Amino acid sequence: MKKQELGQGLAVSAVGMGCMGLSHAYGKPTDEKEAIDLIRLAVEEGCTFFDTAECYGTPEDPHHNERIVGEALAPYRDQVIIGTKFGLGFDLNDGRVNHALVPDARPEVIRSSVEGSLKRLKTDHIDLYYQHRQDPNVPVEEVAQVMSDLIREGKVLHWGLSEVDEDVIRRAHTVCPLAAVQNRYSMMARHYETIFPILEELGIGLVAFSPMANGLLTGAYGKGSSFEKDGTDYRAVMPQFTDEAMEQNAGLFALLNDLASEHDATPAQISLAWMICKKPWIVPIPGTRKPERLRENLGAASIDLSPDEVAAIDEALDSMEMSEVFGGSPTN
Ligand SMILES: NC(=O)c1ccc[n+]([C@@H]2O[C@H](COP(=O)([O-])OP(=O)(O)OC[C@H]3O[C@@H](n4cnc5c(N)ncnc54)[C@H](OP(=O)(O)O)[C@@H]3O)[C@@H](O)[C@H]2O)c1
Numbered sequence: 267m268k269k270q271e272l273g274q275g276l277a278v279s280a281v282g283m284g285c286m287g288l289s290h291a292y293g294k295p296t297d298e299k300e301a302i303d304l305i306r307l308a309v310e311e312g313c314t315f316f317d318t319a320e321c322y323g324t325p326e327d328p329h330h331n332e333r334i335v336g337e338a339l340a341p342y343r344d345q346v347i348i349g350t351k352f353g354l355g356f357d358l359n360d361g362r363v364n365h366a367l368v369p370d371a372r373p374e375v376i377r378s379s380v381e382g383s384l385k386r387l388k389t390d391h392i393d394l395y396y397q398h399r400q401d402p403n404v405p406v407e408e409v410a411q412v413m414s415d416l417i418r419e420g421k422v423l424h425w426g427l428s429e430v431d432e433d434v435i436r437r438a439h440t441v442c443p444l445a446a447v448q449n450r451y452s453m454m455a456r457h458y459e460t461i462f463p464i465l466e467e468l469g470i471g472l473v474a475f476s477p478m479a480n481g482l483l484t485g486a487y488g489k490g491s492s493f494e495k496d497g498t499d500y501r502a503v504m505p506q507f508t509d510e511a512m513e514q515n516a517g518l519f520a521l522l523n524d525l526a527s528e529h530d531a532t533p534a535q536i537s538l539a540w541m542i543c544k545k546p547w548i549v550p551i552p553g554t555r556k557p558e559r560l561r562e563n564l565g566a567a568s569i570d571l572s573p574d575e576v577a578a579i580d581e582a583l584d585s586m587e588m589s590e591v592f593g594g595s596p597t598n
Pocket of ligand 1: 283285286287292317318398428429448449474475476477478479480481482484486534551552553554555556559560562563
């Protein structure tokens, strides 16, 4: 598969694999063997970039995701780039489906997190270590200093930040250069295009999370789509999956379908190729629990959209009616 380059010379497959949904936010965790087989299938299909986090799991098994990612990738450790995240937990007493987020990036907490992640990931180094959310009580400069120490110790090779704006990026990068920012980015959530100039200026890559708007852009969902109401599937409360949203997004679905037939591709592939072809330093990390969908998503790397086509899509998106899209869980 072709590669894209994040910051600090970190080259990864043009499409990564987001592993979160195997443990968290999209229903009950996937059977462990199936999840491990799926991650290994991604490696066989040419994916070299895997995304997980310390906090992806369940109340009973809070680090489920890192554990299965570590198990699955152990035989391929030297061929893959593993990204994981620290500094965030969930408020499990929060009655909402999408529990409130609880940031905690005190240096001693990071120190203990990194040891836990290394153990679960069955490795002696983390390729890309992100602060999951900003902690209002710990300035990012202090976190960057801890990262600088961890990089010197060889426990972390590169670091990044998630859901951050220009000010935080600049302050962090001054203390310890960033390789990547992992923010929400899709055809429905383009607000972070405002940070593209600073990413370009500082040579930092963008890892796009929820790149298919939590699955909506695949075209696989429509009116009447329903999700587990047992509190394990966040899509049950996401605004883009309501019947009304399906009507509001009709133009977007039509655009995706037209481009898909033109390029002998699928809507999911077009939604990913659009960002890959926009900048050589943007890498989407779509998530799925199904082998066929995994192959489909990784196939987006071989779809070429010209700069004119990307610009025309942007223009169409600028003026298109769209529903609201999920913007993340509240922070405590
Ligand atoms: N940094 C952060 O704060 C943050 C936040 C959220 C996510 N992330 C990362 O980003 C990754 C991806 O984000 P995401 O999972 O939220 O959103 P996404 O990749 O936009 O969408 C995932 C959803 O789409 C469905 N899907 C995937 N491929 C499909 C296909 N080809 N056809 C039809 N449906 C398809 C999946 O369902 P099935 O599983 O049923 O296929 C899943 O429900 C996560 O795995 C995680 O690693 C990071």
